[in-house]
Amino acid sequence: MEATKTHIFRINRENFEIMIKAAARIIKDGGTVAFPTETVYGLGADALNPAAVMKIFRAKARPADNPLIAHVASRRQICEIAEEVPACAFDLMDAFMPGPLTLILKRKVVVPDVTTGGLDTVAVRMPDHPVALGLIRVSGTPIAAPSANRSGKPSPTTAAHVAADLTGRIDAIIDGGQVRIGVESTVLDLTSPTPTILRPGGIGIEDIRGCVDKVKDAGGARGAGDMGAMRAMGDPGDVASAGISVAKSPGMKYTHYAPETPMILVEGTPDSVTTSISRAIAEYHKKGSRVGLMMTKETAEQVSGDENLILCARNDPGAYAHNLFGSMRYLDSLNVDVIIADGSIQSTGVGAAVLNRLRKAAGHQ
Numbered sequence: 001m002e003a004t005k006t007h008i009f010r011i012n013r014e015n016f017e018i019m020i021k022a023a024a025r026i027i028k029d030g031g032t033v034a035f036p037t038e039t040v041y042g043l044g045a046d047a048l049n050p051a052a053v054m055k056i057f058r059a060k061a062r063p064a065d066n067p068l069i070a071h072v073a074s075r076r077q078i079c080e081i082a083e084e085v086p087a088c089a090f091d092l093m094d095a096f097m098p099g100p101l102t103l104i105l106k107r108k109v110v111v112p113d114v115t116t117g118g119l120d121t122v123a124v125r126m127p128d129h130p131v132a133l134g135l136i137r138v139s140g141t142p143i144a145a146p147s148a149n150r151s152g153k154p155s156p157t158t159a160a161h162v163a164a165d166l167t168g169r170i171d172a173i174i175d176g177g178q179v180r181i182g183v184e185s186t187v188l189d190l191t192s193p194t195p196t197i198l199r200p201g202g203i204g205i206e207d208i209r210g211c212v213d214k215v216k217d218a219g220g221a222r223g224a225g226d227m228g229a230m231r232a233m234g235d236p237g238d239v240a241s242a243g244i245s246v247a248k249s250p251g252m253k254y255t256h257y258a259p260e261t262p263m264i265l266v267e268g269t270p271d272s273v274t275t276s277i278s279r280a281i282a283e284y285h286k287k288g289s290r291v292g293l294m295m296t297k298e299t300a301e302q303v304s305g306d307e308n309l310i311l312c313a314r315n316d317p318g319a320y321a322h323n324l325f326g327s328m329r330y331l332d333s334l335n336v337d338v339i340i341a342d343g344s345i346q347s348t349g350v351g352a353a354v355l356n357r358l359r360k361a362a363g364h365q
């Protein structure tokens with residue numbers, strides 16, 4: 001790919017309008033702009049311009065059959081790109097838009113094949129972030145945007161993460177600071193007979209159940225998600241003898257959200273998790289390996305590795321989400337030999353999304 005100059009727009013209250021105008025100009029001209037949303041940073045281009053959308057796939061090295069989410073700033077815009085919008089979609093919009101919910105709907109023909117990966121459906125989401133909404137409004141078009149990471153890397157939660165992955169490959173980055181939520185939106189398919197969660201995310205499945213009569217979970221909330229049910233035990237050794245499930249890296253096939261360092265996830269009751277983590281640390285130390293830990297503060301009171309990151313309290317999955325991807329990137333930068341992640345968090349609400357991302361990062365093999 002030919003190198004492009006990547007402009008950085010450091011946006012603040014004073015320069016907001018000028019920065020949005022400059023970035024929107026790039027979108028209208030068919031360029032690519034990374035921007036903050038409430039979930040993660042997105043890499044945007046005009047969703048209705050096939051040549052512009054192709055640039056996203058090239059910049060990320062993303063497989064062409066993986067469809068993009070069209071980001072909108074109004075319901076009118078949803079109805080411009082989606083057909084046969086069911087009544088429950090409007091209830092969901094009332095409850096969760098703007099917010100971290102993506103709806104899969106029948107597409108209209110204005111949406112090009114590159115955007116939808118050739119599917120007859122389109123994913124729509126209204127982000128709850130003033131920069132994202134401003135950019136969409138001023139650009140005057142829906143903006144296709146996957147997470148602004150290189151394909152396979154953890155999603156970016158700061159402009160620095162975007163710059164590390166995509167400098168020289170995209171036209172601009174709007175730096176709006178660290179994002180609020182830290183994991184991606186919940187993807188809900190409204191085109192199947194029963195609404196189906198394809199990916200757990202910022203909105204808990206319990207909240208969606210409160211709004212739609214019947215909701216199916218495609219497995220994502222339990223961890224398989226858009227990869228299919230690929231959960232296996234790997235080679236957990238004596239860690240498994242504690243009777244808990246351990247997913248082990250390196251994941252050869254599935255590299256979603258993965259740090260470069262091999263990662264293992266330890267799940268189970270709080271006690272079994274602490275026991276297993278300390279045993280695993282001892283094993284790694286015997287081999288001379290350096291261990292990085294991503295932990296809850298309760299676990300950190302019992303164990304310690306060579307690098308220790310405390311992300312949250314067990315009953316606060318929101319804080320785990322907020323720190324998740326940044327912690328993976330940070331531990332990668334410290335050159336540890338293995339990352340052990342503490343899976344002893346509450347699995348409700350955004351906790352389901354956190355566990356899903358951890359399982360994927362740990363490889364599932």
Ligand code: TXA
Nearest residue numbers: 039041042067068069104121122123145146147184185
């Ligand atoms: O929070 C988010 O959703 C972030 C921010 C930037 O909005 N975006 C994001 O995009 O996570 P991406 O491309 O990394 O993930 C979109 C997910 C993918 O799993 C994709 O396969 C699925 O949504 N998706 C998109 N369009 C779809 C469609 N028509 N049918 C089924 N799944 C679809």
Ligand code: MG
Nearest residue numbers: 146147148155
């Ligand atoms: Mg992504």
